[in-house]
Amino acid sequence: MKIIVNGEAQETRAPTLAALLGELGKGEAKVATSVNEVFVPKHQRADHGLHEGDRVEVVAPRQGG
Amino acid sequence: MPTFYGTEITSRLMLGTAQYPSPATLADTFRRSGAGIATVSVRREAGGDQAGQDFWTLIRDLGVAVLPNTASCYSVREAVTTAHMARELFDTNWIKLEVIGHADTLQPDPFGLVEAAAQLAEDGFEVFPYCTEDLVLCERLVEVGCKVLMPWGAPIGTGLGLNNIYGLRSLRAHFPDIPLVVDAGLGLPSHASRAMELGYDAVLLNTAVAKAGDPAAMAHAFALAVEAGALAAGADPMDPRDMAAPSTPVFGKAML
Numbered sequence: 001m002k003i004i005v006n007g008e009a010q011e012t013r014a015p016t017l018a019a020l021l022g023e024l025g026k027g028e029a030k031v032a033t034s035v036n037e038v039f040v041p042k043h044q045r046a047d048h049g050l051h052e053g054d055r056v057e058v059v060a061p062r063q064g065g
Numbered sequence: 066m067p068t069f070y071g072t073e074i075t076s077r078l079m080l081g082t083a084q085y086p087s088p089a090t091l092a093d094t095f096r097r098s099g100a101g102i103a104t105v106s107v108r109r110e111a112g113g114d115q116a117g118q119d120f121w122t123l124i125r126d127l128g129v130a131v132l133p134n135t136a137s138c139y140s141v142r143e144a145v146t147t148a149h150m151a152r153e154l155f156d157t158n159w160i161k162l163e164v165i166g167h168a169d170t171l172q173p174d175p176f177g178l179v180e181a182a183a184q185l186a187e188d189g190f191e192v193f194p195y196c197t198e199d200l201v202l203c204e205r206l207v208e209v210g211c212k213v214l215m216p217w218g219a220p221i222g223t224g225l226g227l228n229n230i231y232g233l234r235s236l237r238a239h240f241p242d243i244p245l246v247v248d249a250g251l252g253l254p255s256h257a258s259r260a261m262e263l264g265y266d267a268v269l270l271n272t273a274v275a276k277a278g279d280p281a282a283m284a285h286a287f288a289l290a291v292e293a294g295a296l297a298a299g300a301d302p303m304d305p306r307d308m309a310a311p312s313t314p315v316f317g318k319a320m321l
Binding site: 005006007024025026029030031032033034037038039041042057058059060061062063064065 | 081082083084085091104105106107108109110111112113116117118120121124133134136142143146149150151153154155221249271272
């Protein structure tokens with residue numbers, strides 16, 4: 001299915017958000033996630049199913065003022 | 066030292082972590098500044114990029130408290146979702162809440178700010194709102210649960226200093242028991258010192274240090290200025306007057 005990850009369209013077979021992070025090489029990384037503009041906590045990623053057209057954001061710590 | 070949500074701060078100087086020429090310079094700057102609180106943000110990272118992971122290691126090694134921000138958020142929903150992501154990433158309830166209302170000045174959107182602050186306070190966050198010095202706005206922020214206020218000195222990144230001394234002084238007088246931090250717009254140590262002389266509890270700055278030719282030296286200068294200003298504020302400064310008053314006694318002057 002086609003989803004949007006950090007603003008870019010991509011194909012995935014990942015059934016869940018946790019599986020998608022594994023595909024992205026971020027399974028163990030310090031990241032936070034949202035799907036369709038709603039925060040998805042780490043402990044819910046394995047149960048959060050992905051659907052065609054979902055908009056996923058994956059963010060990490062970064063410099064800020 | 067002032068207390069932010071039950072935590073006594075170790076320095077009145079709070080520093081941002083952006084725009085330094087290198088990670089090593091950032092670390093050196095923090096050491097020279099004595100700052101105990103660092104602002105940080107969250108940004109996209111999905112590919113092979115490891116910048117976020119490396120940055121987190123650097124910040125953790127500094128041994129300072131982190132204050133995540135919601136920089137560049139223009140809507141309540143964006144800010145609230147960003148705050149939740151930041152809380153999980155940095156494992157803190159502290160959030161520097163930015164809801165921007167105007168792109169050229171980065172002026173806070175006061176209406177969105179109050180709405181987002183109320184939502185986040187309800188969600189258990191300890192909100193540090195980046196706000197203007199507007200008394201009514203600040204009243205509303207306190208009413209919805211903010212126990213620290215962070216009015217701007219001037220627009221972010223301008224280095225103009227304290228644009229509205231009267232407003233900042235009024236705010237201090239109006240909220241004698243709320244910790245107040247001048248956030249944004251400071252360019253020189255004298256600006257920070259002035260904020261302290263007005264009775265403010267701390268200053269938060271980034272660009273003035275990070276973009277200086279020698280960030281570590283500038284951070285040290287800011288640390289000294291903040292300490293001097295706070296010491297002066299506690300020493301009951303004299304009242305200014307319009308007419309001269311000789312400091313050397315007139316009595317006893319030789320008649321020549």
